Amino acid sequence: MALERQRDKAVLSLGEKIAQAGRRRFVGREAELRLFREALGDPDTAVIFVYGPGGIGKTSLLAQFEAIAREEGLSCLKVDGRNVEPSPDGFLAALRTAVPAPVFPQERALDALARYAPGVVMIDTYEVLEPLDGWLRSEVLPLLPASTKVVIAGRNPPSRPWRSEPGLADLTRLIRLRNLEPEECRSYLRARGVPEARHAQALAFTHGHPLALCLTADLLALGGEGQTARPESSPDIVGELLRGFIERVPDGAHREALEVCAHARVTTEALLRATVPGADAFELFQWLRGLSFIEAGPSGLYPHDLARDVLDLDLRWRNRERFREVHGRVRAFVVDNIVQASAGEQQYHFMDLLFLHRHNAFARPFYDVKSLGRAYAEPASPDEHPRVLEALRRFEGEGSAEIARQWLQRAPQSFLAIRNQDARMIGFTLCLVLDEPALLDASSFDPALAAASRFVQARGGLRPGEQVIYGRFAVDLERYQELSPVFDVLAAVYGSRWLTDRRLAWSFIAMQDPDYWRAYFLYINHRLEEAADFVAGGRHFGVFAHDWRAEPALAWLDKMAERELAEDMSLEALRDAPLEPLVVPSESEFAAAVRQALRDFRRPDRLAASKLLRCRLVLGSAGGSTGAERLQSLILEAAKSLRGSPRDRKAFEAVLHTYLEPAPTQEAAAERVDMPFSTYRRYLAAGVERITAWLWERELHGSAAPEAPPGARRPN
Numbered sequence: 001m002a003l004e005r006q007r008d009k010a011v012l013s014l015g016e017k018i019a020q021a022g023r024r025r026f027v028g029r030e031a032e033l034r035l036f037r038e039a040l041g042d043p044d045t046a047v048i049f050v051y052g053p054g055g056i057g058k059t060s061l062l063a064q065f066e067a068i069a070r071e072e073g074l075s076c077l078k079v080d081g082r083n084v085e086p087s088p089d090g091f092l093a094a095l096r097t098a099v100p101a102p103v104f105p106q107e108r109a110l111d112a113l114a115r116y117a118p119g120v121v122m123i124d125t126y127e128v129l130e131p132l133d134g135w136l137r138s139e140v141l142p143l144l145p146a147s148t149k150v151v152i153a154g155r156n157p158p159s160r161p162w163r164s165e166p167g168l169a170d171l172t173r174l175i176r177l178r179n180l181e182p183e184e185c186r187s188y189l190r191a192r193g194v195p196e197a198r199h200a201q202a203l204a205f206t207h208g209h210p211l212a213l214c215l216t217a218d219l220l221a222l223g224g225e226g227q228t229a230r231p232e233s234s235p236d237i238v239g240e241l242l243r244g245f246i247e248r249v250p251d252g253a254h255r256e257a258l259e260v261c262a263h264a265r266v267t268t269e270a271l272l273r274a275t276v277p278g279a280d281a282f283e284l285f286q287w288l289r290g291l292s293f294i295e296a297g298p299s300g301l302y303p304h305d306l307a308r309d310v311l312d313l314d315l316r317w318r319n320r321e322r323f324r325e326v327h328g329r330v331r332a333f334v335v336d337n338i339v340q341a342s343a344g345e346q347q348y349h350f351m352d353l354l355f356l357h358r359h360n361a362f363a364r365p366f367y368d369v370k371s372l373g374r375a376y377a378e379p380a381s382p383d384e385h386p387r388v389l390e391a392l393r394r395f396e397g398e399g400s401a402e403i404a405r406q407w408l409q410r411a412p413q414s415f416l417a418i419r420n421q422d423a424r425m426i427g428f429t430l431c432l433v434l435d436e437p438a439l440l441d442a443s444s445f446d447p448a449l450a451a452a453s454r455f456v457q458a459r460g461g462l463r464p465g466e467q468v469i470y471g472r473f474a475v476d477l478e479r480y481q482e483l484s485p486v487f488d489v490l491a492a493v494y495g496s497r498w499l500t501d502r503r504l505a506w507s508f509i510a511m512q513d514p515d516y517w518r519a520y521f522l523y524i525n526h527r528l529e530e531a532a533d534f535v536a537g538g539r540h541f542g543v544f545a546h547d548w549r550a551e552p553a554l555a556w557l558d559k560m561a562e563r564e565l566a567e568d569m570s571l572e573a574l575r576d577a578p579l580e581p582l583v584v585p586s587e588s589e590f591a592a593a594v595r596q597a598l599r600d601f602r603r604p605d606r607l608a609a610s611k612l613l614r615c616r617l618v619l620g621s622a623g624g625s626t627g628a629e630r631l632q633s634l635i636l637e638a639a640k641s642l643r644g645s646p647r648d649r650k651a652f653e654a655v656l657h658t659y660l661e662p663a664p665t666q667e668a669a670a671e672r673v674d675m676p677f678s679t680y681r682r683y684l685a686a687g688v689e690r691i692t693a694w695l696w697e698r699e700l701h702g703s704a705a706p707e708a709p710p711g712a713r714r715p716n
Helices: 002-011 014-025 030-040 058-071 088-098 109-116 126-143 160-164 182-191 196-206 210-222 235-245 252-263 269-275 281-289 305-318 320-340 343-359 382-396 398-410 436-442 447-458 485-500 514-523 553-564 571-575 587-599 627-644 646-660 666-672 677-701
Strands: 047-051 076-080 120-124 149-154 172-176 294-297 300-303 376-379 415-419 425-434 467-476 504-511 534-536 539-547
Touching (some): 030 047, 030 058, 047 058, 058 076, 076 088, 088 126, 160 172, 182 196, 196 210, 210 235, 235 305, 252 269, 252 281, 252 300, 252 320, 269 281, 269 320, 281 294, 320 343, 320 485, 343 485, 343 553, 376 485, 382 398, 382 415, 382 425, 382 467, 398 425, 398 467, 415 485, 425 436, 425 485, 447 467, 447 504, 447 539, 467 485, 485 504, 485 553, 504 514, 514 571, 587 677, 627 646, 646 677
Parallel strands (some): 047 149, 047 172, 076 120
Antiparallel strands (some): 294 300, 376 415, 415 425, 425 467
16 A cells, blocks of 8 residues: 555656645635535536636636546546637647547547546636637537536636526526635735734735735745835736736727726726827726726726736836826816715715825825725714714713704704615714804804804904804714724715815814824814814813815815825824915905005016915915916906906906006006096996905805715715
8 A cells, every 4th residue: 555655656747746736725715616516516507617817816726626526536628728729720739638648539629529528627718718709608518418517717707698698507607706815815824934923914915816915925935024015115026916917908098098997996987088088988998897807886997906006006116207197187087076076976076085095105094995985974864863862972971962962953954974885874973064153153052163163263253254164073883983984984074075165264173082183184284273172071172173264175185186195204294394374364455455466467576475375365276386376367367257248348458458468657548448537547446346356255265166065975
């Protein structure tokens, strides 16, 4: 018996020895292995079709299938598409190589195949043989004995006949391979000798993708103590994985589409139309849809996690300028969606903006990018109000619950329930939008609003038409105020309001543990303001605030754009960032500043000293690289608004020839507009008054962006 075992070892080929070693490293796939074992004894299963992206482990799984089949005493015939010319003759030639030699010489290949009657036929790398798909189904499979099991493995899903053709579909089982589970990954890493302390890093990089796991294990097992598994420091691994996901791209437009798809949270035809100009967005979308590593979800297309990381990292590594360009195009599309969407859609589109912050290592822990879009906010229903009060009693005490009860009586529609995909409430917030009278009224029963009112008054108060937005309560029903997907939704709820509420002067958010949240709010440029802190029910609350007149929505968005791609950011740098002083003029002070700006219109050096440059009017505007240029652009826009009606045309001409394209003297200006001097002066005064009113409206309310009430949409 011992001699027989030695003889068996002696005749073991090197290929078989390598295969055995590979099988010893195999982990996971218990459901797939169970399905194959069951199929071997199931007369109603003829074909098992395995598919998934490159490197997902299809070939390794087929090796396990083969071992199981041989244990059951079944013969296996294997064909690898990589070694086959994709033609009937090429496939038959491969069969001649695969089938034992005595069967073939005098017979047609298909007749010999039928007579050989293998227990299992395995065809790997089927994507190469897809041109033969119809021939294989109609000519090859029907000749096999009914007991033969056919296993096909390829990157792409099976063609429609495998899934819908009567008879064939009934006998075909589909296996879509996905990444390994975390515990399966850890088992593999332990088997490869990777220290436990490095497992979390490896899982974060690979997302459980088998090829990535194998390459990372090589790196960590053989590297020194300082070796890391950061993809950005491993371009060779990234390149190997990239080749595994996609071997060729038709042209530049398709490569751009792939870059955009990797960068955006979800990809739609509209996104491709906006970011790949001049290309056929429909064709690009269909091409992406057919790639093995691209998933189709209710809202659009998205890559597998590792494929996304690899594509994004490869672009950032080889062409940083192009990476920033793609980021800018995607971001512009997202912001435009937020601003133009209906109130019910804005929250959803803001999730796309949050997703773009994943490239900032400082901000990455703040957002659960995998859960973005899976929860949403909408007004809480009356039968949920008791749950709101009960949660506040539990987390904040009876004092907060009593304040909430009064708010439920006064503004029940402002309580927003955060729901998961099953529509179950998992958290809530009270989103208050208040003008000065409402703020003063709330001060009588809510210490948070009393402190906010004092804070605002000490900084000039609210001007007519201005409002504050106050995030009064922010609660995850299980984790209270710890970072969770609930707070991703809250970021979208409040962020969309901040960007689109034209009347917004201040925003406030109260948190019970401000130190825990300090880094998060500094990142989004909200500072802890002790003067707005308050005590409710014996508990102290910190308040984070932002002055939207000092840094309007456009300026805030520009700052966030810089931070999204920042590579070195620290809490100290954010905390010590200087704050530029804001000018909040009265209406009469503003009018005087406009008159002076008109006189200085042709003198940028003097215009640069205008008080208006430190007003919301200019800080929140586009139109030039300097404040003086932006102010000039605003004055021109205001003046041109006078040309809309015949009544204002003369006023425009008076302003034009006095300030914008000035004549040497006012008398000469009157001659140019062909008016008596007194009439010219009257029209000039009217024009200045109209321009001032136009600019004052902008100062108070910002640009004409649509407003966004605090409703929400349910994810698609």
